[in-house]
Amino acid sequence: MHPNQEINEIIQRINQGIASESDKDKLEAWYNSFDDTQSTIYSTFSPDQIKESIWHRVSGQLFNEKIKKFRKLYIASAAAAAVVAAGFFFYPSHAENNKLTSGVRLFDENGNGSVINSSLEDFLDSTKYVGLAGNSTDLNVRVLQTGHGEFIKVILPDGSKVAMNSNTKIQLKKNFGEEGNRIVYLDGEAFFDVKKHNNQKFIVRTKDQSIEVLGTKFNVKSYAKLAETVTVLYEGKIKLRNEQKAVMVAPNEVVTNDGEDLIKVAKDVKHTTSWRQMKFSFEEELIQDVIEQLSNWYGFQIQYQDEIPVQRISGELEQGMKLKDVLLVLENLSGAKCQLSNNILTIQFSK
Template sequence: MKKSSLEKIIQDYLDGKIEESKLYELVQDYPLELVKKCFYDSMEVDYLLTKKYLKVDKEVAFKDFLHQIKKQTIPVKKLQNRRTYPFFKYAAIFLGVIGLGLGITTFLNSEDTHDTLTIGNEEVNLNLGDGNVKIVKGTESSDILDSEGRVIAKQTGNRISYKSTDKSGKIEYNEISVPNGKKFQLELSDGTIVHINSGSILKFPISFSVGNHRRVTLKGEAFFKVKKNEEHPFVVMTENFNVRVLGTEFNVSAYEEDSEASTVLVSGSVQLYDSLSPIKMQSKIKLIPGEKGTWNKDLKVLKRDMVDTTIYTSWIQGKLIFRDVPFKDIRKKLERRYNVTIVNTNLALDENTFSANFEEESIEEILEILDRTYEIEYEIKHNQIIIN
């Protein structure tokens, strides 16, 4: 097979023109060493031909490239002779390529000199609103009862389905807390499906009152597949903004510790508005499928952009996809996903951006990838991951 064809395949993937599954299929028949060479060559070309250099002479671009390498060298004695970061954002993608049986097993199973990391196993908590808290274990099935002893929902493993009932009068709420390291699924009484991500809390009515909006409150991240009801709009309330819909699929990320909160629309239509404004509906934006609405907590403004929605919804299938994401944000997601604490003492690293795909890897395997491929050193101390 021609090398030029392989180069085009790899560059198409880096440009986002083909998906990972297609990339894996197309490179199967090429020799490993040729795949490696073409991949590293493409990484360099991609760096030099970013938008920053589109109208710049290639010689000037290359000189600037060398200057950036020198400038980004980490001032730590034991790392002085190591490679720095300009190409590292593609390293995890390359690991995906060689992970097709081309050597990743040997790479990960080599001698490990790090201490053992003990990961806590917290359970999902369901606050029933009457002062009682039910511990929800994913290995069990049970009925959920209200304050009067009536069955209002059924738990089966990592899912709770609430019964469909029309109710007037006082609204009763339940609140579910999903700890780091866990995910959970709810079916609300109106048929709306909610996937709740790690480190999140959702407060919701056990039954939606006739004649009112369907309102839930979210801290953290969840994906909603809302049952359509034009007479009763569905509203997701967060600390900074609210999302108003009729029937649609969308993701909301509103963690308290994050600098931004966002909504990504997969299908249908949603309206975002500032929940802090005295006139709430005055500051609002409407999203169409494929758009992301972002609330900047410092600037207190809403903006929207076109995005690849799969990047923001892949966590439902147990995947983590990063595209040009600062390491400090990747750390937060890893902490939530694996219920670990990561302390980074390398401030320069925190601002570097990376692209990576993770699926079934354990946190230990990801740490080895960081250490051996990105050359980012770490140690486990007092059950914390310390990055040096």
């Protein structure tokens, strides 16, 4: 039996609650076989101490408590689990060898551009944002764009704050904040902390909807290639509309736009902020949308070998996971076969 197949079967038995002590020993041996020198570690602890701490946490979750839905991912990714505690961080590699970065490209209406570079430490610091006014070198910014594996937090000309996920583009209306409504066009995912400004409405337009606010905090995920647009409200009140209907949204409500209907539910929204802590979280999302989002983080191209099943999966990937471990998790959750070559991820669902 291929080693990865045996590990996958052990993981499945763990998730079913029928794993044996022998399974635990094999999983631990598999975990210890990985070369930790391939990860960049910022720590005052030795690699052995970090590895022992990670395994202690993982094994405690595996065998001392009932496995929860999200924890299944931690099981499958034990060899690369990142523990954000005790002063150490793992920064994940994406697109094989690249690392996540913090930065954004700015363009004016004529295509002239400049670049702002920040740091992941600043991105993770909730108090630190980059002001466009002091960094755009007199550029009349109309477009902000992050690349694959790139994140940024900025202050717009009206004082509103925006955190941008990877591969996200925001376009500002001409004379943004100076006259008329403040309109932004979003392709990607962004968290908005909108500042009230001269009673001007703040409007976010995506491929399939429009959100209207005065001052509030909300998150919108609307990549062009995703089948669904998801909006989450944390504070205040927003009006959301598509071509078919309009809904008022209250805090802790999530609205899913499938291109036709707007489905609003009240729920725990903590997982929706995880990307701002450099964690990849998804709850009951379509498998193709999860894969597209992984592509935004890790920078690979996607090639499907057969029809994509209508399947929803849930989980959370901690920062620090190597791409090979992410793909192992994806295979375990979806039943697909994933193969990465020359930065192209080939996915086959049928057996």
